[in-house]
Amino acid sequence: xxxxxxxxxxxxxxxxxxxxxxxxxxxxxxxxxxxxxxxxxxxxxxxxxxxxxxxxxxxxxxxxxxxxxxxxxxxxxxxxxxxxxxxxxxxxxxxxxxxxxxxxxxxxxxxxxxxxxxxxxxxxxxxxxxxxxxxxxxxxxxxxxxxxxxxxxxxxxxxxxxxxxxxxxxxxxxxxxxxxxxxxxxxxxxxxxxxxxxxxxxxxxxxxxxxxxxxxxxxxxxxxxxxxxxxxxxxxxxxxxxxxxxxxxxxxxxxxxxxxxxxxxxxxxxxxxxxxxxxxxxxxxxxxxxxxxxxxxxxxxxxxxxxxxxxxxxxxxxxxxxxxxxxxxxxxxxxxxxxxxx
Numbered sequence: 001x002x003x004x005x006x007x008x009x010x011x012x013x014x015x016x017x018x019x020x021x022x023x024x025x026x027x028x029x030x031x032x033x034x035x036x037x038x039x040x041x042x043x044x045x046x047x048x049x050x051x052x053x054x055x056x057x058x059x060x061x062x063x064x065x066x067x068x069x070x071x072x073x074x075x076x077x078x079x080x081x082x083x084x085x086x087x088x089x090x091x092x093x094x095x096x097x098x099x100x101x102x103x104x105x106x107x108x109x110x111x112x113x114x115x116x117x118x119x120x121x122x123x124x125x126x127x128x129x130x131x132x133x134x135x136x137x138x139x140x141x142x143x144x145x146x147x148x149x150x151x152x153x154x155x156x157x158x159x160x161x162x163x164x165x166x167x168x169x170x171x172x173x174x175x176x177x178x179x180x181x182x183x184x185x186x187x188x189x190x191x192x193x194x195x196x197x198x199x200x201x202x203x204x205x206x207x208x209x210x211x212x213x214x215x216x217x218x219x220x221x222x223x224x225x226x227x228x229x230x231x232x233x234x235x236x237x238x239x240x241x242x243x244x245x246x247x248x249x250x251x252x253x254x255x256x257x258x259x260x261x262x263x264x265x266x267x268x269x270x271x272x273x274x275x276x277x278x279x280x281x282x283x284x285x286x287x288x289x290x291x292x293x294x295x296x297x298x299x300x301x302x303x304x305x306x307x308x309x310x311x312x313x314x315x316x317x318x319x320x321x322x323x324x325x326x327x328x329x330x331x332x333x334x335x336x337x338x339x340x341x342x
Contacts, residue, residue: 057089057245063233066119066190070233071217084227084234089245094131095238096247101132102239103254105144109173116177124236125194126176128228134167134291142166145176155179162299163306167291191216191229198228258316260289260309269298279310286310 059082063070071077088095102123109123126132129146136142140149143166149159155175157165165171176197183193183201195216196204207219216229238245269275273283273296287293289309298306 054090057085059085060237063237065194065229065233065236066121068189068191074217077217080227080230081233084230085237085245087231088234088238096249096253097133098127098131098235098239099242099247099249100253100255102127104257105132105169107257108169112170112173112177116174116181118177118180119190121190121232121236122176122180122194124232124239125197126173127235127239128231129197143172144169145172147172147175151179160294162295162297163292164294165292167294171292189214189216194232195219195221195225195229199225258289259312261312263308263310264305265298265308266300266303266305268300272296272298281310285316 059072059078061072063072063081070081072081088098105126106123109126110120113120113122126144129141130144132144134143135146137146141147142149142164143152145166147155147157147166152159152166152172152175155178157168157171157175159166165175179197180193183196184190186201186205187193187196192204192208192215199207199221203225207221208214211219213219220226238247242249263279272286272293276283276286279286283296286308289311293308300306
């Protein structure tokens with residue numbers, strides 16, 4: 001009997017020892033896991049703080065639009081400009097697309113502005129309007145220069161179910177130039193001309209008269225128009241100093257111009273997909289190069305001459321349009337080289 005009690009006591013002690021060892025081991029594992037987790041957590045935290053650095057970009061001391069100085073010493077002017085610089089510095093997708101598209105379309109826009117006596121800075125207005133994409137606004141403004149239909153027709157653009165020249169980069173730029181010329185005759189200020197492109201000539205004239213001022217920077221305007229010129233100024237600043245605002249771009253990063261040849265047509269084209277096929281391209285390419293075409297046919301009872309662009313042979317491949325980048329290639333608009341980037 002005594003022996004049985006001793007055996008039971010020994011078994012109980014063994015169980016307690018085993019259980020204690022299990023608890024101890026589990027506790028140690030938990031401690032090690034917790035320490036390891038905290039260590040990894042700290043490592044992640046350190047990496048986050050080491051690599052995540054956001055700096056407020058420094059504003060330029062001076063700025064101008066089309067040769068007209070921006071009064072940077074006025075606090076609300078400086079803060080309004082600062083807001084748009086911040087927006088364009090940290091909206092990376094939109095700003096990088098700006099650089100890429102500008103490489104393709106600025107060479108088309110710049111000579112048209114010059115030929116019409118419009119300051120070169122107005123190319124940044126097109127960036128502010130559409131980021132050089134054929135987009136449609138909630139108000140129904142369309143194309144690179146965001147004309148609404150009545151204004152587009154007023155300035156000579158054909159707009160109907162088959163043709164919409166708001167999507168024709170050359171003709172839309174010409175139309176925009178005619179607007180700028182009209183506005184300048186009214187305001188004698190390129191800054192006010194730019195602002196009026198958002199608010200309208202009548203709208204700007206009424207605001208100036210009601211507030212008894214003659215300068216854009218003295219006006220109290222609705223949020224959209226009050227930001228408009230500053231957005232243009234910010235786009236100009238970031239575009240011309242990309243590295244200053246954190247954008248490191250190689251020539252190979254930009255969208256190249258597509259070499260094209262012109263075909264003149266003065267009669268109806270009943271089947272544009274077939275027309276494209278006969279030119280050894282497809283309808284997608286035809287529309288890409290001629291976004292003003294709006295339908296599968298091109299009626300032409302008036303015998304108007306339309307110029308249709310088609311790609312030159314062998315120019316649709318990236319390898320044929322993008323030059324190779326060397327290790328010491330300079331960045332766009334900056335002297336900093338790739339080897340100096342850390």
